[in-house]
Amino acid sequence: KQEVTQIPAALSVPEGENLVLNCSFTDSAIYNLQWFRQDPGKGLTSLLLIQSSQREQTSGRLNASLDKSSGRSTLYIAASQPGDSATYLCAVRANDMRFGAGTRLTVKP
Amino acid sequence: GAVVSQHPSRVICKSGTSVKIECRSLDFQATTMFWYRQFPKQSLMLMATSNEGSKATYEQGVEKDKFLINHASLTLSTLTVTSAHPEDSSFYICSAGTGGYKTNQPQHFGDGTRLSIL
Numbered sequence A: 001k002q003e004v005t006q007i008p009a010a011l012s013v014p015e016g017e018n019l020v021l022n023c024s025f026t027d028s029a030i031y032n033l034q035w036f037r038q039d040p041g042k043g044l045t046s047l048l049l050i051q052s053s054q055r056e057q058t059s060g061r062l063n064a065s066l067d068k069s070s071g072r073s074t075l076y077i078a079a080s081q082p083g084d085s086a087t088y089l090c091a092v093r094a095n096d097m098r099f100g101a102g103t104r105l106t107v108k109p
Numbered sequence B: 001g002a003v004v005s006q007h008p009s010r011v012i013c014k015s016g017t018s019v020k021i022e023c024r025s026l027d028f029q030a031t032t033m034f035w036y037r038q039f040p041k042q043s044l045m046l047m048a049t050s051n052e053g054s055k056a057t058y059e060q061g062v063e064k065d066k067f068l069i070n071h072a073s074l075t076l077s078t079l080t081v082t083s084a085h086p087e088d089s090s091f092y093i094c095s096a097g098t099g100g101y102k103t104n105q106p107q108h109f110g111d112g113t114r115l116s117i118l
Helices: none
Strands: A004-007 A010-014 A019-025 A032-038 A044-051 A056-059 A062-067 A072-077 A086-093 A097-099 A103-108 B004-007 B010-013 B019-025 B032-038 B044-051 B067-073 B076-081 B090-097 B113-117
Touching (some): A004 A086, A019 A086, A019 A103, A032 A062, A032 A072, A044 A056, A044 A062, A097 B044, B004 B090, B010 B019, B019 B090, B032 B067, B076 B090
Parallel strands (some): A010 A103, B010 B113
Antiparallel strands (some): A086 A103, B019 B076
């Protein structure tokens, strides 16, 4: 069974910092990996989807990388803003879709 | 873009009531839908996977008779929490996608249903 781990569990940074969130998974036989944002009490907002054949995807200040062979992905957030404060979840898609426990990010003004 | 509508967004009801949650794909045909449960400050736990026209596959520890899933059409899946009790209170989220089980097609998520059992 696929296990997805996210480190750190929580992160607090001052505004403007660049930061990296980590995601690892145990079974490299995946179709894709997706990063989501979740605000308290809300649903999921998809940020980036990386197919298994891809190495990275970029959207604005966000960059996600995927190293399928080592079972790792990173989400890089450049020039963080208070509005980036949320929980970030990664999920891997194989025959089903499994989530990590998330990283709770706080960006202080 | 692909839209998944989940209804209702919020349910408050008495213990013993059965509650039905709907997950609809509005602009695409969803061959596969996933149902998740999320407790406060925890991640999404997969409950079951359903493919249109077949029985759902439940994760270990999820009671099939408690959480009834019906995926009768390519645009609608329902989760019924039967005889709900306070411990069933949670945030339930569905996702829908094309391509069946084995696919690289993205899953699209509903906004979730917050279920509170008194």
